[in-house]
Amino acid sequence: MSNVVLSASVRQNLLSLQSTADLLATTQNRLASGKKVNTALDNPTNFFTAAGLDARSSDINNLLDGISNGVQILQQASNGITSLNKLIDTAKSIANQALQSNVGYATKSNVSATITGATPDDLRGTTSYTSANALSKVIVDGTAGGAHPITSTTTLGATSVSLVGSAAPDGAGTAASLAMGLTLIGTPGASTIKGTAAPVDGDTLTVNGKTITFRSGTAASAVLPAGSGISGNLITDGNGNTTVYLGSNASPAATVKDLADAIDLASGVKKALISNGGATISHSSGTDATIASGVLTLTTGTGADLSITGHADLLNGLGLTTSLGSGDVTITQSRQITAASLGMPVQDGSTLNVNGKTITFKNALPPDAANVPVGSGVLNGVVADAYGNSTVYLQGATIADALNAIDIATGAQGFSNSAGGVLSLKPGTGVASQVVAGALKISTGTASDLTISGTGNALVALGLAGNTGTATTFTATRSAGIGGVSGKTMTFTSFKGGTPVSITFGDGTNGTVKSLAQLNAKLAPNNLIAQIDANGVLTISAGNDYASATMGSSVDGGVMGGTITAALTFTTPYPPVPDANSQAARAKLVEQYNNVINQITTTSQDASFNGVNLLNGDTLKLVFNETGKSTLNIIGTALTPAGLGLPTLVAGVDFIDNAATNRTLAALNTASTTLRSQASSYGSNLSIVQIRQDFAKNLINVLQTGSSNLTLADTNEEAANSQALSTRQSIAVSALSLANQSQQSVLQLLR
The missing domain is CATH 1.10.287 (Helix Hairpins)
Known part of the structure; x- marks a missing residue:
């Protein structure tokens, strides 16, 4: 290729x-x-x-995967703590049942003694007190300068002073003709007081708070009120209130003399003795009214100042004012205060209320013995009834009379009223009150503590209203005699770890104890409680918290002492007497409690996951990064009953009384706190682990x-x-x- x-x-x-x-x-x-x-x-x-x-x-x-396991381990621990909390709550419920059940003892250890007459409101007793004395403010007499102290003979009233009017003309205008027999009512031109000044039917005069009423007609034809009596043209009630009968224009009746007598009766210058519908008028104090050369002269009397209120025309016609008209005017005349009288005389009508008895001060002379009411008696200026209520008559009464009246009311002096109306004093439950250096030294008697209140000026005049003269009561406390507990002390050494107490019985003030409530407030810090029955038996016993303890024992404490043990005979404290039924019920609660504690043990053992149990003290180690340098160690805690401080209870020892039960409750509360703290710790760690889990997932992403x-x-x-x-x-x-x-x-x- x-x-x-x-x-x-x-x-x-x-x-x-x-x-x-x-x-x-x-x-x-x-x-x-x-x-x-x-x-x-x-x-x-x-x-x-x-x-x-x-x-x-x-x-x-x-x-x-490890982190996810850690989350489950923490969640399992949290579930376990939740279950443990529920078990703790169940145990608390059982302990609370023990607190609400009968205490477990028919009789708790106690000491008791009888305080005769003691009540829950007053533990001191009421039959063995001695009289005490209380001093009033120093009182001065009327000597000039106001610094001379009174004596027992100082009078409660003062010296009479005259009120002299002006010459009053008769109806014809003739001066200096106001005479005793001059008629008050007449036809025009007849002898009247200025004619038009004459009073008419229904007119009144007010004299020292008493009422003088003018009526037409005659006294003889009038209906006589009960308790009143007739004297000429006057009908009087014997207390200073009088009706003056004017007659008619055709047949005038009342005279200026009648009016003057009515004024004297009201002012206390005269008095009226009522008997069988008749009134016998006689002199009482001061000077009877006189008319001379047309001049009307009145006096105050010794028991009260003089005050007259009425129509100006009438008082002008009597020569007592220069004012005219139908309107009212008031004419006054004060008594003379001397060295023989109080610097502030006692006012008529003032009263003293002494331990519930009433002393009334009256502007009059004391009645004769034959004239006092049945069952009452008179001595000097005092009339006392059979119940200890008195009337002190200001016309001549002295400080001694006032003190006698107070002593009769308190029982400091005894008294008897004879058939003839004579009051006799005799030894009572205290020393007779007397004047010491110008102050009233008042005896409390033994019947009750002394409390004096009053109306009018009696408290102030007698120095009983405090140094400021504004106090409304005068009080004094009796002294506790032999057998009483006032002033006595009661002590207890520490009982079951409580606070030793020393208690002084008294009137409830200045830290003393009077009532049962106050005594219990003092005993509570020493785990003791007091009760008193209708017979005055005071019992001090262990409180429910320590019903199983024995007072006075070397183990529990609570030895009694103090001066009260010399005055009263206390029983010997004996051990408490168990109540079989209550003890059995509490023993059953102990059994239920122990069953719950056993469940705490098994629950804490079952709170494991993948072989790790934080509630059994295991340690959880979590690794958060590939190098092993980012870790979290979570150390568990053994949340067994022993670890939570919750031992198994023993019947007859635990839940035996409230203190034992409260100790168990305290341990349960501490266990709850521990569980909450541990749950918070695990919850915090769980949050950390979940945060790191989410972080790891995000980091992987x-x-x-x-x-x-x-x-x-x-x-x-x-x-x-x-x-x-x-x-x-x-x-x-x-x-x-x-x-x-x-x-x-x-x-x-x-x-």
């Missing part, structure tokens, strides 16, 4: 055809394999780079994509190349055929 000589054109066409065939073969190979680099000869750099990327991708893909970018062919481009090369090959074949045709022409010539 080497001797065959091809023409230049044939040879050129043949070479072109061969080149096209090679290119077409290469293109067809790329289309068939999908790669443009199939061997190192195609592109050494891309071939070996892609091979490295594929190798790394394969290595990481092999690690994904990146590596494979990078490798593909280096070696994969563009099928669209290669298909176009194949089509173009096919066309080119056809053209080359045609060209070769044309070149061969020239040689065939030469062959024709030879033929």
Whole structure:
């Protein structure tokens, strides 16, 4: 064949055809394999780079199986912890049942003693108190300068002072003719007080809070109210309220003298003794009203200042004011305060309420013994009833009288009322109250603590309203006598790890204890509780938390002491007495609890996957890259009952009382906390592992994509190349055929 000589054109066409065939073969190979680099000869750099990327991708893909197993191991551990939590909750429920069941003892260890008269509100007792004393503010008398202290003889009232009117003309205008017998009502021109000034039916005067009422007609024809009496033209109730009967225009009745008597009755200058419908009017204090040369003179009396309110025309007609008209005016006259009287006299109508008894201060002289109400008695300026309520009569009554009335109310002094109306004092439950350096030294008595309130100015005038004069009550506390517990102390050493206590019984203030609630508040930190029954038996026992403990024992503590043990006889504390039924019920709960604890053991053992159990203390190691340098070690924890601090309970020891049960509950709560912490740790690690799993998957994709970018062919481009090369090959074949045709022409010539 080497001797065959091809023409230049044939040879050129043949070479072109061969080149096209090679290119077409290469293109067809790329289309068939999908790669443009199939061997190192195609592109050494891309071939070996892609091979490295594929190798790394394969290595990481092999690690994904281990990572996936790690995820399942962590999920299994999480499921196991969830189950353990449910078991712990079940155990808690059983422990709470124990707390809600009977305490397990019929009688808890205790000490008890009887406090006579003690109640839940007042543990001190009420039958063995001694009287105490309380001092008022220093009171001064009326001596000029206001610094002279009172004595027991200082009067509660003051000295009478006159109110002198002006000369009042008669109805004819003649001056200085106001006389005792002058009629108050008359026809025009008759002897009246300025004529038009005369009162009419229904008019009133108010004198020291008492009412003087004017009525037409006569007293004899009037209906006599119960308890009232008639004296001439007057009907009075004996308490200063009076009705003046005017008669008629044709037959006037009342006189200025009648009106003056009515004013004196109201002011306390005069008094009226009511008997069988009659009223006997007599002098009481001060000076009776007088009329001389047309001048009306009144006095205050000693028990109250004088205050008169009425129509101006009437009071003008009496010469007591210069005002005129039908409107009311008020005329006053104060008493004189002297060294013999209080610097602030007690007001009429004031009261003191002493331990529920009432002392009333009245502007009058005390009645005679024969005239006091049945069952009452009079002594000096005091009238007392059989119940300890008193009236102190301000006309002549002294500080001593006021103190006697207070002592009668408190029982500090005893008293008796004889059949003749005489009040006799005798020894009571305290020392008689007295004046000491100008202050009232008041005895409380023993019946109750002292409480004094009042109306009017009695509290202030007697120095019982505090230093500022604004206090509304005066109080004092009795002293506890032999057998009482006020002032006594009670101590207990630490009981079952509690706080030692020292308790002082008192009125409930300044840290003292009065009520059962206050006592229990003091005992609670030392795990003790107190109760008291209707007979005053105070029992102090172990609380439910430590019902199995023995008070006063060397092991449990709670030894009693203090001064109260000398005043009262306490029982010896004995061990608690078990309740068989309650103990059996609690033992059954212990059995149920132990069954749950056993399930914790088996559950933690069953929480394995592929041979790894994180709840049994195994360690999980995960590798995240092909070099083995990126790893995660997850160390498991043995979540057995022992690892969780949950020992098996013992019947008769555990759940035996609330304290034992609470210890178990505390251990369960700690176990729950441990499980939650471990679950959080595993959850955090699971998140890390899942993140690395996703990262590995993405990395494999990146590596494979990078490798593909280096070696994969563009099928669209290669298909176009194949089509173009096919066309080119056809053209080359045609060209070769044309070149061969020239040689065939030469062959024709030879033929």
